[in-house]
Amino acid sequence: MTLRDYAKVFSHRWLLITVVTLVTALATFLLTPAQSVSNTAQSYTATATILADSRGSEDGTTPGLTLGRIALFITTGEVPQLVASQVAYEGEPALLGQRIVVTRDPESASLSIASTEGNPERAEEIANTFADQSVAFFEEPRPETGDTELVVLQRAVAVPNEGGVNSIIPPGRFPRTILAAFLGLLLGMAIALVIERFDSRMRDRREIQTALGMPIIAEIHKLRGKDRQHAATMVSSNPRSSTADGYRAARTAVTHTLSTTDAGSSYRPPLILVTSANPGEGKTTSVANLALSFAESGKSVLVLDADFHSPDLHRAFDVPQGVGISDHVIDPKAFPITSLIRPTNAPNVNIVTAGTQLHNPATLASRTGSFLEMCRNLADVVLIDSAPVLAASDMFDIIPLVDTVVLVARSGRLTEHDATRVAELLSRFRIPVSGVITIGSRMPRARRYGYGYGEYPAGKKPLSGRRAGRVETPPSEWTEDDAVTAGATRRSRRETRGDSLDY
Template identity: 30%
Template sequence: MNIIRRYITGLRRWLWLLVLGPVVAAGAAYGISSQQTPRYASSTRVIVGQTLKNSNPDYGSLVASERLVATYAQIAQSRTTMQAVEQRLNLSDMASSAIITTRPVQETEFLDIAVEANDPQQAADIANAIADQLILTSPAGPQSAEAKLLDEVNRQIATLNEEITRTDEEIKTLKAEIEQIGADKPAAESLIANLQLKQQSQNQNRQTLSTLYSTALGNRANSISVVEAATVNPTPIAPRPIRSAILAGILGFALVFGLALLIEYFDDSVQTPDEGVDLVNAPLLAAIVKQETKVTKASQRLVSRLDPRSPTAETFRTLRTNLQFSNVDTKARTLIVTSSQPEEGKSTVAANLAWVLAQAGQKVVLIDADLRKPMMHRVFEVSSEYGLTNLLTNNEDPTIRERTVLSVAENLWLIPSGPLPPNPSELLSSKRMEMLIWLLQQEYDWILFDTPPILTVTDPIALIPRVDGVVLVAEAKRTRRDMLAKCRAAVQTVGGRVIGLVFNKLDPRSEGYGVYYTYYYDQHHTSNRGRRFWNRKDDHQPVPSMSEPAPLDLHDPALDRSEAAYEMASHERSK
């Protein structure tokens, strides 16, 4: 079902193309078809053989006629026939203006001759002329020797029929005279002899007539006659713009639909928040839309400070709310914010989340645990000369706390990365790191770590067992599904827990997630509309006044007591 839902969601993204493709194809087909010259068609039907005129046709004649039909179909399209038709109709280059099609009707002696031309009268004339030319070409044509012989036979049949009719009258007259005189009278003898001669002659004439009929109607398989002549059809058969547009629209839709399916099949990125939720098996904490303005420097990523009324800042407040309510029972307050690969916006999410939590009155410490490519000092525009690495490695400087834990806003402290160490994984997995987290938990409500991507290095894997949970950041249409699933597996392998998913850089037009964005965007820009530049306050709010840092001192004389308390707390958690 997830696969089906993913394809349905993907096709919804391509809905504009699924509509535009058929419309463009149909419109183009309609326009091209409308500009074409009208075409007209006409056809004639001929029969090969004379079996229909024979009351008792033999099987051999039927088979011969059927085979001759295919032969005459080829002759009808031959160059000789075309030249004869052109001469008869006074046409030039008929092959370029007319399309001739011959089609034998299966299991019959019929041959259909169809012609398409630009003029309806011309189409009918060409079809009839081809039929006439086939008749002339056949052995039984009017100019053939067989035709002349047949004419002679027909004349003899007519003459013999007249003689038989006259002889029948004479026989009838003789019979009447004999009956009147009496057959036993001597005077009737000559009449009877004459009658017998007439009857004998009549029998011979009838036998001759039968022979002539057999000659005239005998083996006539190789003859052609027109069954149905071609007529003028004023209705054009082409072009048909509406039909062409419908077929082109269907074809365009099929091509676009197939292309969309192919793209979705090969695209293995996470397209929607729901898909990401299924992969990490954790709730969706926020779907953050793309920033409207292009980010040219790191400090512009802190949109919650620069433009707190923007839709993007509101989504970070939604993230804060969802995170608070999702941890009512577990009390997860020490979190890692990470992703599967670089440039997915994890540092932006971590910085803005820390900011909105601090704005809600929570004491927050944000730790830049990305000891390879740190970013937080650039976002908050502070120095990274001292930071996390100093806290983990320097045990003798009593002033290290003042230089590493920086107050960047009210209720918000930042621990930069510090100098980049050669062994970041070992530092993050050290005992001193675990104790530092415990000490911070005593002073702050939230501890947020910005770490490198999980699948890039092992640094976050070393830190995951020491925190309450992981917030995964995935970029829309960029993070691959297999990478997100590997992140979840990596977290669970070391005993960690994915608190939720933050779907970043989401298109505000995405279905189901742009409704609130559009509403809030309109509210935001409507509230600014009409404000003049001379009395408008700057939307970039100044950084609130700094508050005193929390009383964390790793070099306090009571550090030994803190370590003892930490060891006692660790012992209690292990029970």
């Protein structure tokens, strides 16, 4: 992956990375005490050394009693009881004996008694008391001790333990929170890369174009909150928006494809099939807006809802379902085509709904051949909303009858695998594909100026910077010549300022 690919992944997964970073930082902030832990020693160890000898033995040996037996007498039995009473130990004497560490050195015949406590004086007291009581215990003649005697060689002195306290992690709450946020950022980026590795959904137009092997004829960017309610009629409800311009660009591309294909042959009103790879990619919305864009160019449009599995096109034009295509193909005499055509709230746009006989949708598409041919004579342009390519086989019965195909792909939903399958299936038919309309892509900042003033009511766009002194409000009645002249004027101004022309 290149640096640009990494940047693209992180920009797509910025929310995940932010959440992981904040959660890690917040957890560390809450778990770290407000008062930092001191780096000074929190425990002390005091060690007393005693020598073991034998009474009346010139060579210093201890016949019959090893250092291990001596250590056992020191940590168990009478010695811990005497020490516990002397140092005011409130627990069991046996536990006190287990708290000390007796180390043997056979070469020097010595034993070290070590006591570790949080208080240095307390550590010295326990170690020295064990040493004194052990010497006193072996001074008294006992059958079990034999001739062994002990001598205190060195009194205990407390030494701070510094080994296990220092740490490379900063002690304060704020430094630890900063460190945790940085580690959380790295963790979030790693998770984003892992998810991206297994997530084959495509979001960039180049990825979609490469996977499908088809040109992108229009990019429909994400709609704002209010515009989402009128997504299916953006060409008429907000004609100066970037969405409307996108569908007009798609209309132009489709018209060009048809003119190239029909060169040298007699003209016939075209049948245009609009489909997608999977449901929910914006196919029906695109059909409605394409119909409006053809209608505003002065052509009569007939829209056919041939998605018999999920017929929704009638809702886009606020038309009840009623009888439609399915009723006609089952009983053509009872339901002639002219009785199925319904006007919509858009000028020059009529619709034929999917109908009411939808109990077996898989068999309906194969019986629409004669119906589609008759529809050519009812309008200048016929748009067909079909089932998705990978969701049902209906489209394959209709595609040989149409003149061109328009594919709709939603950014972030179409996978590379699905795109490859769609391209392979469409390539089997000798029907030209006009191109792909991408839905839901992000609008680059560099292109937002191109559609800017069209997103607001005339004269109400908030102005800033060098353009604040000029308000370009089109008159209520604008001819095509006026629009061309105004566009040329704006391009001339941008060239004078040195702005780039991005079309």
